[in-house]
Amino acid sequence: MQLSVWTYEGxxxxxxxxxxxxxxGLHYVLHAPQGDTYADLLFTMIERRNHRPPVxxxxxxxxxxxxxxxxxxxxxxxxxxxxxxxEAIIVGASxxxxxxxxxxxxxxxxMDLPCPAIPLELPSYQRKENWGxxxxxxxxxxxxxxxxxxxxxxxGRAEGQNPRANILGPCALGFRHRDDLVEIRKILxxxxxxxxxxxPLDARPSDIARIGEADFNIVLYPEIADEAARWLxxxxxxxxxxxxxxxxxxxxxxxxxxxxxxGADPTPALGDTHSRMPWWSRSxxxxxxxxxxxxxxxxxxxxxxxxxxxxxELGFEVCGLGCYNREFAREVRxxxxxxxxxPLITDDHLAVEEAIIEAAPEMVLGTQMERHIAKRLGMxxxxxxxxxxxQDFPARHSPQMGFEGANVIFDTWVHPLVMGLEEHLLTMFRxxxxxSDDAGASHHAAHSPILPGKGRVTASEVRGGGANSVSPPxxxxxxxxxxxxxxxxxxxPHSGEDAVWTAEATKExxxxxxxxxxxxxxxxxxxxAEQGRAEIDIETLYDAKAHYAR
Amino acid sequence: xxxxxxxxxxxxxxxxxxxxxxxxxxxxxxxFCGLTGIVWLHRKMQDAFFLVVxxxxxxxxxxxxxxxxxxxxxxxxxxxxxxxxxxxxxxAQDELDRVVSRLLARRPDIKTLFLVGSCPSxxxxxxxxxxxxxxxxxxxxxxRILNYSGSGIETTFTxxxxxxxxxxxxEMPQLGEDAxxxxxxxxxxxxxxxxxxxxxxxxxxxxxxxxxxxxxARDLPSVGPNTRYLLAQPFLAETAMxxxxxxxxxxxxxxxFGADGTTDWLKAAAxxxxxxxxxxxxxxxxxxxxxxxxxxxARSELEGKRISFLPDSQLEVPLARFLSTEMGMVPVxxxxxxxxxxxxxxxxxxxxxxxxxxxxxxxxxxxxxxREDRPDLTVCGLGLANPLEAEGLTTKWAxxxxxxxxHGFDQAGDLAELFARPLRRRDRLEV
Numbered sequence: 001m002q003l004s005v006w007t008y009e010g011x012x013x014x015x016x017x018x019x020x021x022x023x024x025g026l027h028y029v030l031h032a033p034q035g036d037t038y039a040d041l042l043f044t045m046i047e048r049r050n051h052r053p054p055v056x057x058x059x060x061x062x063x064x065x066x067x068x069x070x071x072x073x074x075x076x077x078x079x080x081x082x083x084x085x086x087e088a089i090i091v092g093a094s095x096x097x098x099x100x101x102x103x104x105x106x107x108x109x110x111m112d113l114p115c116p117a118i119p120l121e122l123p124s125y126q127r128k129e130n131w132g133x134x135x136x137x138x139x140x141x142x143x144x145x146x147x148x149x150x151x152x153x154x155x156g157r158a159e160g161q162n163p164r165a166n167i168l169g170p171c172a173l174g175f176r177h178r179d180d181l182v183e184i185r186k187i188l189x190x191x192x193x194x195x196x197x198x199x200p201l202d203a204r205p206s207d208i209a210r211i212g213e214a215d216f217n218i219v220l221y222p223e224i225a226d227e228a229a230r231w232l233x234x235x236x237x238x239x240x241x242x243x244x245x246x247x248x249x250x251x252x253x254x255x256x257x258x259x260x261x262x263g264a265d266p267t268p269a270l271g272d273t274h275s276r277m278p279w280w281s282r283s284x285x286x287x288x289x290x291x292x293x294x295x296x297x298x299x300x301x302x303x304x305x306x307x308x309x310x311x312x313e314l315g316f317e318v319c320g321l322g323c324y325n326r327e328f329a330r331e332v333r334x335x336x337x338x339x340x341x342x343p344l345i346t347d348d349h350l351a352v353e354e355a356i357i358e359a360a361p362e363m364v365l366g367t368q369m370e371r372h373i374a375k376r377l378g379m380x381x382x383x384x385x386x387x388x389x390x391q392d393f394p395a396r397h398s399p400q401m402g403f404e405g406a407n408v409i410f411d412t413w414v415h416p417l418v419m420g421l422e423e424h425l426l427t428m429f430r431x432x433x434x435x436s437d438d439a440g441a442s443h444h445a446a447h448s449p450i451l452p453g454k455g456r457v458t459a460s461e462v463r464g465g466g467a468n469s470v471s472p473p474x475x476x477x478x479x480x481x482x483x484x485x486x487x488x489x490x491x492x493p494h495s496g497e498d499a500v501w502t503a504e505a506t507k508e509x510x511x512x513x514x515x516x517x518x519x520x521x522x523x524x525x526x527x528x529a530e531q532g533r534a535e536i537d538i539e540t541l542y543d544a545k546a547h548y549a550r
Numbered sequence: 551x552x553x554x555x556x557x558x559x560x561x562x563x564x565x566x567x568x569x570x571x572x573x574x575x576x577x578x579x580x581x582f583c584g585l586t587g588i589v590w591l592h593r594k595m596q597d598a599f600f601l602v603v604x605x606x607x608x609x610x611x612x613x614x615x616x617x618x619x620x621x622x623x624x625x626x627x628x629x630x631x632x633x634x635x636x637x638x639x640x641x642a643q644d645e646l647d648r649v650v651s652r653l654l655a656r657r658p659d660i661k662t663l664f665l666v667g668s669c670p671s672x673x674x675x676x677x678x679x680x681x682x683x684x685x686x687x688x689x690x691x692x693x694r695i696l697n698y699s700g701s702g703i704e705t706t707f708t709x710x711x712x713x714x715x716x717x718x719x720x721e722m723p724q725l726g727e728d729a730x731x732x733x734x735x736x737x738x739x740x741x742x743x744x745x746x747x748x749x750x751x752x753x754x755x756x757x758x759x760x761x762x763x764x765x766x767a768r769d770l771p772s773v774g775p776n777t778r779y780l781l782a783q784p785f786l787a788e789t790a791m792x793x794x795x796x797x798x799x800x801x802x803x804x805x806x807f808g809a810d811g812t813t814d815w816l817k818a819a820a821x822x823x824x825x826x827x828x829x830x831x832x833x834x835x836x837x838x839x840x841x842x843x844x845x846x847x848a849r850s851e852l853e854g855k856r857i858s859f860l861p862d863s864q865l866e867v868p869l870a871r872f873l874s875t876e877m878g879m880v881p882v883x884x885x886x887x888x889x890x891x892x893x894x895x896x897x898x899x900x901x902x903x904x905x906x907x908x909x910x911x912x913x914x915x916x917x918x919x920x921r922e923d924r925p926d927l928t929v930c931g932l933g934l935a936n937p938l939e940a941e942g943l944t945t946k947w948a949x950x951x952x953x954x955x956x957h958g959f960d961q962a963g964d965l966a967e968l969f970a971r972p973l974r975r976r977d978r979l980e981v
Contacts, residue, residue: 035583035702040933050940096669
């Protein structure tokens, strides 16, 4: 048994739902007890979908268990096929139904349904959501692809017959999949590559049949599409493009790879004049971003991409890197090595929190879990990966991929930070009341207004609770929980294990801007410990500053 | 006139006693399971922790139903069973001991620990009662360990509170036959509402009033043959039976929604405790007047509007009563997961015979009826609200009725507002 408070991933059948919900003309008959229907709200509320997910649940009850739950499943499958008239169904069990071993696959096969029924074996007690999505997509492709299709070799094709690609991976509840797809379509269009099929998003079972007609595959989200792409590679000899175009460098690599496979000229796509991120990053205002320490955690693909952007395109220093999906840990390990880091591969959010506290970053790039961790620790944060919440499905176009995605990432990551000039002003006018710690960054007024006599207001008080649709009015911060809160700004400085802060040094420390104060405090204490000083006075503070000067 | 003819779909179930017909349905149920109750119960009982023994699905449900992770570390968690627990490679009871000891070491503030059964733990027949007993001998008196089921195969949404409170009843201290009469308010209410009621009972001169659940799970009220209790929530059938086994007597009343419901509910206690009628009227007059004034704001928006309830929290019948008799709305269908005729008798009697009462669910057929009825407002779960809105039907999320303070005089206006707002919004938007 694993003690869990929050989970990064749902069970594997939720992954299957993500694929089913993304597609059209497909229905999922899920053997599951009542209550498992909660998963519908992930799609209708978090993603604001305007249709119910195409899922029929058997919703068996305790009284059914002694009787015939298998019949219940068959009735539900029959009703679903009659009512929704799908081109194909996928059938499977949730965690509880897995235990009663009714074999939905065998049951539906015996029913002689008017459409294909694809059985899913998703072991709920071993696997998780992303794996479930990948396995489901693979089974759909494997069962529905017409293996008899023949395609002419690329060489010697008639003029006007463009190379064709499948875009694999975009899915329901994905982080910015909708918008990424727009950017990828633009790139392919510029390169003269025709899209044979996008799947699972908006694909029909009948579309999947012609998946073999493409010349190559683009594995946009490996967590979902890699399994299927490897089968396609074997079956149809379709090469796969595995560069994930998140960031300017990765987008260039992606364009080059596609152009190479398609025999196209990459120049027009590479010369996209809307790519502003490189100049925004080079302009002098961004100088202050240099060496900002960021902690990165998410799914492996997004975490690796974020680490590369952080270091190579924004000049940050990556001080922590990890992912929650073990299936893709290898990529994260390799990338962490590049940054001289120990990778953090875990799905325990408390372990992630400990690592963040330990690393004391200046910004956290993570999932909605890390957003909450960062909020409690008072650290800036931007979301880079699923799992995400309702605010991560914006109304506006907001991709992560392509050059526009890089523009969006620049804005999204830089915004939570104190701005360049402001950083200097904060240092100069430390004692000015407008630059007090409570004020925070000036462009984040909504997060930290000062009320007379009340001090800083928490974000939830400002929102009036309920930033989220599903939640009861937010009661923030748990009372009675153990002291997990380690203030990053170090007020007041805790007496280190062996060194005691003098009153003057404490006062001096407070003059250091809040966003670097935590680091100054820790450095000073470490320095004092190394030097064996029993007391931290002003001299120690400045000796430490000199020692750690970079 | 024949009821049955007037009620499409109600072709059966008219009992010999002339009870109103009820459409009973069996099919896909689009409801939460009882684990969801933990979301409000852990806020109510501040010294209690809820440990679900279940699967990743249970953990995922809780975090989805609880909304964003607003809590640093909430007082609930899931012990997720894994392959080795099921394959018999480890003893699930030993594993549970390990998880509980780790949890209690981490959270010394916990005074009551609920082991909460789930669908998978019920199916594999993991005996949580035995586990609670075994762990109890180890951790008492510091931590009391109880168990109940919140599994979807046994409980629907608010029934999770029912099974939780039922588990508390045997722990309540016993009052003797000679003990003075006491009054219990049964069902978790937001603290502010509970305090309002306690003030009113105090002004009425009723002494010995307590709540189940208490704010601290360790401060359980006492119960005995002289205990009278008022249900504050309509979903507590098992709890009521357990209390009656201990000698307590239920006071028959409508549920305390709106001016009339709240008056009736308070009056049931006043009558039982011999409160002078003049005193009663004097004490409730200010609150009752405030309630009516507050409700007036929404009346013009709700009057004459047709409303359907999909089954969700079992609050449907009393809320339909409130909206129809006090706000002038017209109930079209009142769906509820379970219909407890005895507890709901007062409210049910006041709902027009023209309204269709349905129990259980077949969600697809129910949605067909909603599309045919085209009510002005449909009260439904979160999975259905946006899809129905997209079809042009205005909706109210049922879950908000569970999470918001809606009982009593001073919340009557807020309760009416919850229904008026979606309609007002629909009229206001020009996009």
